[in-house]
Structure formats: structure tokens, C-alpha cells
Ligand SMILES: NC(=O)C1=CN([C@@H]2O[C@H](COP(=O)(O)OP(=O)(O)OC[C@H]3O[C@@H](n4cnc5c(N)ncnc54)[C@H](O)[C@@H]3O)[C@@H](O)[C@H]2O)C=CC1
């Protein structure tokens with residue numbers, strides 16, 4: 137983004153604010169180039185104090201923006217699109233939607249404007265520059281895809297995928313943050329039961345999980361290859377691992393991800409009352 141460009145984030149909740157913080161922390165833009173909207177604008181006061189533009193009027197934000205990020209819940213989207221429809225100009229704005237289960241075509245159909253729409257599925261680790269973000273579009277130009285990817289690459293890692301796979305990406309990567317966090321939490325609870333204070337157990341479990349992920353990412357190796365190095369014959373690792381598998385560890389994760397992906401595909405339309 138250049139210094140003249142503005143980005144509007146419509147719906148500044150968990151992911152919208154994580155994105156804003158990530159972009160500013162990565163020096164992609166200054167806080168005053170980010171226009172945050174929320175129905176209850178007072179909830180954004182601390183951001184206004186940091187120099188972000190804040191408003192509850194989405195049309196005002198859209199008019200000033202080159203990139204418009206849609207970041208409301210799926211059931212809040214139709215109302216938002218009705219509101220901004222009069223000010224969306226296909227030749228001016230690029231729409232970026234982080235909303236689960238809503239296609240680029242769904243958005244254009246509702247707006248009745250042939251605007252470019254690019255979908256991005258980040259996760260909350262975007263706030264610390266560690267997101268896994270999947271990008272897809274059905275009509276975005278390569279130039280704009282590159283632009284959106286360059287934004288998300290500064291706050292993590294991005295890949296471009298087919299739009300049909302976006303609900304799967306939601307489950308694996310966006311919801312995935314919660315799945316891995318719950319795994320770490322469970323490990324720490326086990327750690328407390330075998331003798332560590334809760335805060336130590338959590339830190340130890342989190343650093344161990346980070347090490348495991350980095351072994352795969354830095355060495356490009358397969359999990360089983362790394363697991364084989366830990367499991368001594370007749371040892372305690374294989375004993376623990378097999379006990380977990382007897383209790384459905386891998387199966388629970390696989391089934392959860394499949395269920396989550398199915399649910400992601402059913403989120404829209406389901407307008408808020
Ligand atoms: N939370 C996450 O980790 C991720 C969420 N997403 C998607 O991002 C979207 C937002 O999710 P969250 O941030 O978790 O929800 P959230 O509920 O925290 O944020 C939505 C925000 O939009 C505001 N809002 C609703 N209608 C509005 C309107 N008309 N004008 C302005 N603001 C409005 C709400 O007050 C709320 O602050 C969802 O569609 C979700 O599927 C995508 C990837 C990850």
C-alpha cells in the first residue's frame with residue numbers, strides 16, 4: 137500500500153482488529169490509513185486514541201477506501217451489503233472478504249455491481265504476524281491477487297487456492313488455531329496432573345508444540361519421521377502415543393475438522409434477526 141491509500145475494515149471484531157494490528161505492526165500502513173467500523177463505535181475508542189480512523193458509518197468508510205475488507209459475521213453480511221451498495225464503485229474499490237462460507241459471486245450478486253472480490257481466510261495469529269492465510273477469487277486480476285497476497289504475506293504466510301476449497305481452508309487453518317490451542321491446553325492439564333504448576337505446564341506445553349511445528353516447517357519433514365525419532369523401543373513415548381490413539385486422538389481431530397468444514401459451508405445465508 138502506498139501512503140495515499142486507505143483500507144476500510146467493515147466489522148472490527150476479533151479478526152478485523154487482528155488484521156488491523158498486524159498490518160500496522162508490519163509497517164504496511166499507518167493507523168490513520170486504516171478506517172475501522174463497528175456498530176458500537178465507542179468499543180473502538182482505544183484504537184481512535186492510537187490514530188486509527190473509526191466510525192459506525194460504513195458508507196463513509198467505503199467512500200474513503202481503496203481496499204474494503206468485509207469482516208462481519210456471515211449472518212450480518214446481507215444487511216451490511218445493503219448499506220454499502222450505493223457507494224461501491226467497481227472501478228474504485230477492491231473488496232476483500234474474510235467471511236466464512238460466502239462466495240465471491242454471492243457478494244457481487246447481492247451488490248449488483250461487477251466489483252472485484254478476493255476472499256482471504258486468515259487466522260487470529262495474524263495479530264502477531266503468524267497467520268496461515270488462504271486466498272481465492274473468481275474475478276480478481278492477478279495484480280490485485282498479488283496485492284492482497286503481499287498484504288497477508290507480511291502478517292504470516294499466504295497461499296492461493298481454488299475457491300471451492302475455502303470452506304475446507306476455514307476449518308483447517310482459521311478454526312485450526314482453536315483446535316491446536318485446545319490440544320496445548322489439554323497437554324498442560326496433563327502436565328499439571330503429573331506435577332507442574334499450571335502456568336509452568338502451559339508454557340512448557342506451548343513451547344513443545346512450537347518446537348514440533350518448527351521441526352516440520354524448518355526441516356520440511358513428515359510428522360511420522362519426527363515421531364520415529366522420539367519413540368524409543370519399549371519406551372514411554374510410544375506407550376503414551378498408543379494410549380492416546382486407543383482413545384481416538386487422531387480420529388477426534390479428523391472428525392472435528394470434517395464437521396467444522398461442513399458447518400463452514402452452511403453459515404450463509406442465515407440472516408441475523
Ligand atoms: N475469528 C476468527 O478467527 C476468524 C473469523 N473469520 C470470519 O471473520 C468474520 C468475523 O468474525 P469475528 O471477527 O470472529 O466476529 P466478531 O463478532 O468478533 O466481529 C464482527 C464485528 O462486526 C461488527 N458488525 C456487525 N455488523 C456490522 C455492521 N453492519 N457495521 C459495522 N460493524 C458491524 C460487530 O459488532 C463485531 O464487532 C466472520 O465472518 C468469520 O467467519 C475468518 C477467519 C478467522
Ligand SMILES: O=C(O)[C@@H]1CCC=N1
Pocket residue numbers: 236306310311
Ligand atoms: O468460528 C467461526 O465461525 C469463525 C470462522 C473461522 C474462525 N472463526
